[in-house]
């Protein structure tokens with residue numbers, strides 16, 4: 001039999017349980033790779049864990065052998081909390097595939113062009129809001145991504161609705177981040193604990209899960225019910241297409257299709273809103289800390305767009321520096337520092353080692369962005385690393401190859417996310433100059449020193465202030481005029 005990959009020596013019964021990191025997980029896993037090599041083996045009470053220390057190793061298994069590495073481990077907490085409708089939690093199989101296909105149909109590479117007007121419109125609304133209350137740029141950002149996804153998924157304009165759809169979704173997402181803090185719930189490692197009666201002292205997780213359950217289901221059911229009720233009256237959306245298809249089915253098949261459709265759309269909100277918000281926050285942090293980068297971006301916008309209009313997605317091919325900046329935003333502080341766990345189906349062999357069936361496979365975007373061989377001097381925010389002779393350099397590793405995950409489980413919203421981030425950051429840069437706040441002596445605050453990243457499945461910079469000012473009175477007038485025109489255009493649809 002082939003040997004297992006190297007790793008720390010196991011203890012009797014619990015194996016490497018004490019070596020499995022519970023905090024600073026990406027750094028701790030990376031340390032194991034530094035000590036034992038690219039492919040590390042841990043045994044946590046009988047659960048095999050394989051830690052992949054480089055993008056190359058992750059890509060070899062999770063991408064190139066995707067048919068064997070696209071499973072997920074069963075999550076007791078997903079079941080108890082009601083989050084088991086999320087596509088990302090499904091085991092690899094027909095139930096997952098049905099939901100994935102439904103979403104894919106609306107967000108694949110060629111489909112996303114249809115959302116261009118919505119993306120540009122929401123970017124305009126956003127800069128208009130930031131113009132009025134710049135210190136609220138973060139809340140406006142949360143509203144921007146929530147409103148955009150609710151609009152394209154359900155055809156609902158949250159700004160014209162009496163129901164607080166974003167409040168419902170945000171409460172659910174808060175529940176998600178509370179319930180799925182890495183290492184928080186012992187029941188994830190010992191599923192037997194789920195049989196503890198709720199009133200037992202150690203069963204707080206059961207009481208918390210039950211309390212959050214209605215909040216979680218509301219995120220999935222409330223906007224769908226509104227779309228269904230207003231069938232035909234709301235703006236075209238993913239839901240309207242799905243409802244049309246369901247209306248042609250009957251009986252059990254129609255009921256099933258409706259459940260799959262609800263799940264697929266809720267997964268779009270669950271997967272898309274906070275991840276894009278985190279990227280926007282990193283962008284502000286990078287801009288406020290790197291005036292030279294911001295100046296180069298402004299110069300490109302001035303040369304290509306001028307000062308009489310705002311950029312659109314059609315300008316993308318002519319804005320290579322902005323394109324490089326999107327890549328650097330995704331690379332610099334990867335949204336999930338630790339990738340989502342995959343699981344293997346069958347036993348496999350890799351680099352002469354045995355990978356047991358049912359292993360949990362860890363990928364670590366945080367380590368891959370810091371790989372000096374791939375990204376020399378990785379710490380500074382430098383869009384230039386992706387450019388050669390003024391064009392995107394195809395020889396530099398695109399971080400999208402790993403920050404959006406791998407293989408058949410790779411993020412289905414990737415193309416939508418990249419286009420949205422492009423249009424939002426180029427509109428913000430056309431509109432504003434972003435600077436760090438000043439301390440009590442009038443000196444710029446070093447945000448890179450003071451702003452830490454949060455811990456969790458999705459990592460954000462801790463909230464921070466920055467100074468956001470219109471680049472000129474002309475730009476300010478342009479934002480107000482264009483924004484109004486765009487609102488009128490949408491109302492005519």
Ligand code: HEM
Nearest residue numbers: 087088267268271272275335340404405406409411413417
């Ligand atoms: C910057 C933005 C985003 C980032 C960094 C991101 C990242 C990720 C990652 C790392 C995964 C796990 C992939 C894996 O298991 O290998 C994932 C899965 C997923 N993402 Fe995204 N995502 C983003 C935006 C979006 C958007 C806009 C949507 C929806 C329109 C979305 C929907 C999903 C869904 C449904 C899954 C689960 C896929 C599955 O398990 O089959 N994401 N995303």
